[in-house]
Amino acid sequence: MTTLYIAEDQEMLKTALVTILNLENEFSVIGSSTDGLISLAEIKQLKPDIAILDIEMPGLTGLEIAAQLKKIIPTTKCIILTTFALEHYFQDAVATEVSAYLLKDSPSDFLIQTIHSVLKGATIYSPELVKTVLRAEKNPLSHREMEILTLIQQGLSTQVISKTLFLSEGTIRNYISAILSKTGSRSRIEAINVASQHHWI
Template sequence: MIHLYLAEDQGMLNTALTTILNLESDITVVGSAADGQTALNEIRLKHPDIAILDIEMPKLSGLDVADQLKNDQSATKSLILTTFAQPAYFKRALAADVAGYLLKDSPSDDLVESIHKIMAGQIIYAPELVHGMYTASQNPLTKRELEVLSAAQNGASTMEIARIVSLSPGTVRNYMSAVLSKLGAHNRLDAINIAKTNKWL
């Protein structure tokens, strides 16, 4: 029997996935959570074979949970199931050694098949993610977004950044939000580190 744990903050989807997966004769969902911290705590207690993780969740993201499980040297394999096909998220998932990364619009049969393949030792990534990673432009940020991020490097406040780049504070916040989303970053410092690592700053 394959024991799964499901971390998904959308209640209806959580219930639907649990129902679908429990219909399989060799799969059982041993627990579920709507936030990453609860999921991590319960995964550590229950030791499921596979943890199916959404990315965007309260408290901890699915990628944070995957990172922690890697650090724990947990035997639980991480399978990211998300709507986000962003290369930055995929790169973080690769760094966390996830066993799978699938998109939510994939058929449920694909998910079940992927679970079996992961249990057999395979690593499963949605083809469009791999393609997107290698065809995406090197730097996803616009010139203006880079200016805003660069101005934030020394810990400047939103008001200070606005003065430096001659924009309103609201516009600066919008640009920064776009930067965080494109890079899959948690905060400004994370975004700056990602940009510097890739030599965009």
């Protein structure tokens, strides 16, 4: 019998997942929670074979739980469920070495198939998610330009940024011009909005 734990902050979806997975004769859902901190504590105690984790939860995110489980209970394999087909989440999931990363609108049969594959050692990423990430625009800004844009986002002036980075105000203005050009923006605020929309900052 494969033991499962469900961490999902939407009560209705959590209940549906528990019901669907318990219908499978070889699966047993031994715990569930809508809170990240509670989920981590219960998973540490129950040590399920598979932890199915929502990426955004109160307390701790699914990725934060997965990162901790990797250190303390490496035998528990983590499957991330998310509504968000976002590049930075996907990159974090890959870095955390989760066993699977699926969109919540995936068919339940695909989730069940994924659990079986993960138990055999496979790593599964939702095809729709991979396509979305591959289509995502790459960040055109350099490390220094990102650093300056982040300081601008914090409300710092050109003068303060130049002192913070030990660069002349003219150099900072040149970097800002490059940032505006690369993001197709007419103002600093617009550049910040563009970078935020693409999850570069």
